[in-house]
Amino acid sequence: MAPALSQRAPTITVVLLCVLALAVPARFHSWADWLQDKVSLLAAPIAQPLVLAGAWLRGAGTSMTDEAQLAYEEKIGFLESELLRQRQENARLTQVIRDLQSGLEMVRDQPVRVLQAGVFGYGTEARSPVLRVQAGKEQGVTPQSFAIAPGLQVVGRVVASAPRTCTLKPITARGGEALAGMVILSQGNPDGLRCTLSPTGEGTLRGPVEDRRDPATSASIEPVVGQTVRLDDPTWPKAARMLVLGRVERVEPSPDQPLRKVITVRPTVAGLDRLSEVVLWTPIMGEEARP
Template structure:
């Protein structure tokens, strides 16, 4: 206990002495540094190993968990998207069975792999060709039994489908179905170059409505009724009446503008109705 007061007294005296009288103290400090310095760095390294520097809140581990969650979320979304696609495909197949006609056909589900950029002449390349039994003139159907078009060219593994809205498809005969069952108006529809079809409405007497004036109206369903198309394509959905315009060549008559229920240049899945008896009707 007496050593501490004595040490403090010596330090106090040394602090009060002039600097020129305390040079020998610096020699003692240099000697102490010479002894301690060689082991300072190894001791510092050992201390760092025993007690490593603190990292901020485990950010690397949190980031790893975040990436894993994002990966699982993306996987779930892909599965849900695939389920939606398969449900739509099932609807298309079930619809084809429900609308089966006397002409035997085989429904072939195909995916669209590319489309041309021109709305007026767009062709759809589908993954299905001669090896799958596809023939020129086979009918292409989309979701909801929407008539898409016909196969124009067939290759070994792929085919080109010409939509009904392409200018090269030419006119089609169709029925504008009125709200009352059994009543319709005939029309010859021509592609308008904007993804739709248009044509004059033809009026004729119908036994179910003698003396009545039948008119087309927006929202009415339009179905194919064209003898140049295969029997299995008859009464398929062409679209809906988008608007009605006056016919400048026939006062009092109408022109209908029909829009398919699908954007035909953006479909990703199709059903090709491949005839089993060779009845395709020539391609357009």
């Protein structure tokens, strides 16, 4: 009996694989996420040194040698984002006061937990680039977590988390979700041009910008190459608002509506899908947020 089974094992295996590959929908493969996590952990000791070596050989985007300057630039970026957030918060509170007067409930602000983590692997498919990060549920990562890179550049959201690892999907990944953003027209002014950006699959985001006119002159207010675009998407945690999506690289007329503009935005950090480390921000919810 045993020899017959061993002779048929390859055939049985191939049939089983064909069924899994061709007939079982993706939602029934979720058990494989557990296996992926375990394999990722096993591969991390050898993968991460190679990632760091690769980043060093590539001369990766932001130089980490001048740490003081980098910290200074980050501080400036943080203060700028905080300023815009506070001004936006002021505008929101004004509206809340008006809403309270008509009896609506107030929404509380949202503190975050910050965690720096290394990237130990990348999705091996060009069709779906993801980053595998050495931080998971045990370190407080939740489905609400998102990642940023130096300069408060938004990297992406956590799409899967295991006890000690998590998977990030970069905002520039092909097939990714559309993002609501804002083209900042002048420094410190949170009232910019709203836009909806989708990933192009070539490391950039592209999408239409709202058509707005100057009330004084009726001239069209248009985006300019080099302006900063910030995240202003209600589907993302509040803590992510006004973080950087990138800079306007190109402005073109919309093919469907020539009077409207379409912008191409390039992230300020090159190669979001090849970073060697990220900073994870996790909004702190409910009881945990109380002082």
